[in-house]
Amino acid sequence: MRPVRLGAKISAEKDQGQGHTGSADTSSSGTQSTAKHTVVDVVRLRKAAKVLDPEVMEQVPDTFLSEVKNPCWNTSNGDFRCLPYFYVTGMFHAGAMSISTKLMQHPDVVVDACSGCQFWGEEGKTMAFYLDNMKEAPKAIRQNPDTKVLMDSSASTFAFYWAAAGKAHRGYADAMKPCYRACVELFNTEKVPVGTCMSQRCYNTSVAADSKRATDAGIDWETEAHNPLLVRAVYGDKMPKMILVARDPIARLYSAFHGYPHYHGKYGKSSSGFTAYVEEQVAAFRACAQDFGEAPCALYFEALSHREEQVYFHADQLMRGMYGLFLEIWYRFIPPSNWMVVHSDDLFQRPKETMAKLVDFLGLTKVDDATLTRMASAGTPQSFTRGQEPVQPRARQLLMELYKPYNTKLAQLTGDRRYEKWNEQPASH
Numbered sequence: 001m002r003p004v005r006l007g008a009k010i011s012a013e014k015d016q017g018q019g020h021t022g023s024a025d026t027s028s029s030g031t032q033s034t035a036k037h038t039v040v041d042v043v044r045l046r047k048a049a050k051v052l053d054p055e056v057m058e059q060v061p062d063t064f065l066s067e068v069k070n071p072c073w074n075t076s077n078g079d080f081r082c083l084p085y086f087y088v089t090g091m092f093h094a095g096a097m098s099i100s101t102k103l104m105q106h107p108d109v110v111v112d113a114c115s116g117c118q119f120w121g122e123e124g125k126t127m128a129f130y131l132d133n134m135k136e137a138p139k140a141i142r143q144n145p146d147t148k149v150l151m152d153s154s155a156s157t158f159a160f161y162w163a164a165a166g167k168a169h170r171g172y173a174d175a176m177k178p179c180y181r182a183c184v185e186l187f188n189t190e191k192v193p194v195g196t197c198m199s200q201r202c203y204n205t206s207v208a209a210d211s212k213r214a215t216d217a218g219i220d221w222e223t224e225a226h227n228p229l230l231v232r233a234v235y236g237d238k239m240p241k242m243i244l245v246a247r248d249p250i251a252r253l254y255s256a257f258h259g260y261p262h263y264h265g266k267y268g269k270s271s272s273g274f275t276a277y278v279e280e281q282v283a284a285f286r287a288c289a290q291d292f293g294e295a296p297c298a299l300y301f302e303a304l305s306h307r308e309e310q311v312y313f314h315a316d317q318l319m320r321g322m323y324g325l326f327l328e329i330w331y332r333f334i335p336p337s338n339w340m341v342v343h344s345d346d347l348f349q350r351p352k353e354t355m356a357k358l359v360d361f362l363g364l365t366k367v368d369d370a371t372l373t374r375m376a377s378a379g380t381p382q383s384f385t386r387g388q389e390p391v392q393p394r395a396r397q398l399l400m401e402l403y404k405p406y407n408t409k410l411a412q413l414t415g416d417r418r419y420e421k422w423n424e425q426p427a428s429h
Contacts, residue, residue, distance in 0.1 A: 040333060042236050044218060049233035051217035053167045056230060059127040064238045068145040071238045072138060081131055082138040083234065085149035086241035086362055090158030091320055093255040094247035095347045100153035101379030102355055108147045108364045112137040120227055121156025123166035147365055158244055159326050160227040161319035162303050168227050171213025172303060175206040195306040203305050232333035239338050241362055246410065247344035248422045249321025249403045254391055256317050259384035266312065271389035278395040281318050282402055284311040298322050324409025331413065341414045351376035
């Protein structure tokens, strides 16, 4: 069956018409966001979210307690429950873990058992599970309702490529699972290869089912049926603060390659192995883009066809560096004023100054110099590439070409032109 080429509008700005320009400091350098943000109809999003993932919405209230800084509520059985006030949304191998550790040193910030459980980005974790593992922090918040806030440090939150996007695409899963079982049965009875059967019967029909689910929810599948819609629907008008640490995507990818052992067994733990990995993964992504379009491949990759499903780890590490694509969609639901995008150079070269800006951005209690110093010195980053060979020119060129439009988009969205330097300067590893 010929693949269905998805529309191009997913990569275009949706936010046209009446709106306001976000003017928050979204970078630790103090630059201003130039992104436009349309006023969100929260009622419409909440109705849609109840169709996309009913369980998520069943667990949270329509409104939160106004007298508590953190989003909290009293349940019908008398429990006091809270959602995170802010998220360190990403990225892996960029400094997310380090910045989370630094923020934990602030006396206002509390964490809980599920602060790092990757709730939004991992399939199989329900909102009930999430809240059940966030029962200790609310006790501290209840005692200090004006100051204490809960942090979620799950670095898979930001990049909702397909493996991290299941909550918004249950329509696809509901169609794919029985189709896959039928293909397995067909193989058992008639020896039709499962991949052939799925290509003929499952992929296009599952995408169509997911698109219909979005239509039934009253939203546009390509531009709205994503995790950010669910996050905004859950929070309503009491939106969370969002932090992203953005590192040169080539350096981030090289660190990930050396940090995850499964790549070493297939490609070798070397710079030449990284080049082989990059050549294979970029070629697979380009082939997908030729058939389906670049943005759909970044968002839906292995959901689109059996060919993409067979790609090693579905090229997910490539997608994690496409910051501009994901941030543009996030901005449709959580405005720029609620985001701080931290350039990794600022985090590691100017940690104290960066922590001071984060304290202001999050609205935390001002702290003395000693506390800022303690925050800045906590969370020493781990290096996976120290002592490794530099990235080879072939790999660097392929990745610079791949990431260039996303780096440019990130610069446009944040107003920080330094991100365009990633298109020009070799990345250190």
